[in-house]
Structure formats: structure tokens, C-alpha cells
Amino acid sequence: MKLFYNAMGALCVVLGIIGIFLPLLPTTPFLLLASWCFARGSDRLHRWLLSHRVFGNYLRNFEAGRGIPLRAKIVATVLLWGSLLMAMGRFDSPVVPAMLVLVGSCVSIYMWRFLPTLRVERS
Numbered sequence: 001m002k003l004f005y006n007a008m009g010a011l012c013v014v015l016g017i018i019g020i021f022l023p024l025l026p027t028t029p030f031l032l033l034a035s036w037c038f039a040r041g042s043d044r045l046h047r048w049l050l051s052h053r054v055f056g057n058y059l060r061n062f063e064a065g066r067g068i069p070l071r072a073k074i075v076a077t078v079l080l081w082g083s084l085l086m087a088m089g090r091f092d093s094p095v096v097p098a099m100l101v102l103v104g105s106c107v108s109i110y111m112w113r114f115l116p117t118l119r120v121e122r123s
Contacts, residue, residue: 005041009034028076035059067116076111080104
């Protein structure tokens with residue numbers, strides 16, 4: 001079972017990294033899923049992901065329940081809706097754009113209503 005969790009975690013890390021560059025492929029959910037998988041499959045891989053110089057601080061704050069920074073929420077919202085609007089323009093049928101609006105709305109509501117905002121202390 002540990003091999004399965006580690007393989008799924010590695011796949012999620014790869015998909016998360018690809019998601020940085022491709023619109024409509026989310027980065028954060030894949031990295032959170034990778035962290036969850038590694039926590040069950042390998043302490044070493046979980047520590048590696050949590051200590052990663054780019055993703056580590058973000059994941060540690062999320063796992064500790066502190067949330068994500070306001071700036072990250074703003075950037076995620078702008079990128080989400082920007083990519084959704086670009087995708088909506090590619091369909092003639094109103095069904096797919098309506099589904100994209102529904103998905104985008106649910107993600108936005110979750111992020112702004114239920115996901116804590118990390119308060120960054122300025123010195």
C-alpha cells in the first residue's frame with residue numbers, strides 16, 4: 001500500500017508542477033494530495049515535500065491549519081477566472097461554459113469562505 005501512496009504522490013507532484021504552466025490544470029490541489037499521499041507512504045518523501053524551497057512553506061502552513069496568504073488567494077482567483085474565461089470562449093454550446101462557471105464559483109467560494117487566510121506579520 002505504501003508503494004501505491006508514493007506512486008500517487010509522485011504523480012501528483014508532477015501534475016502540480018505541470019499545472020504551474022498549463023491553465024486549467026490546478027497546482028495546489030495536486031500538491032496537497034501529494035503531501036497527503038506521502039504522509040501515508042513515506043516520511044522521507046513527506047519531509048522532502050514540506051521542506052521544498054518553493055512549495056514547502058505553503059504546504060506547512062496549510063497542513064497546520066493556518067491557511068494561505070491573501071496574495072496567494074488573489075493570484076489563484078485571478079488565474080482561475082482568467083483561464084476559465086479563455087476556455088469558455090472556445091465552446092459554442094452554453095453547457096460547458098455553464099459547468100465551468102459552476103466549478104469556478106464553487107472553488108472561489110471554498111477558497112474565500114472556508115479556507116483560512118494566513119495573516120503575515122510585517123516587521
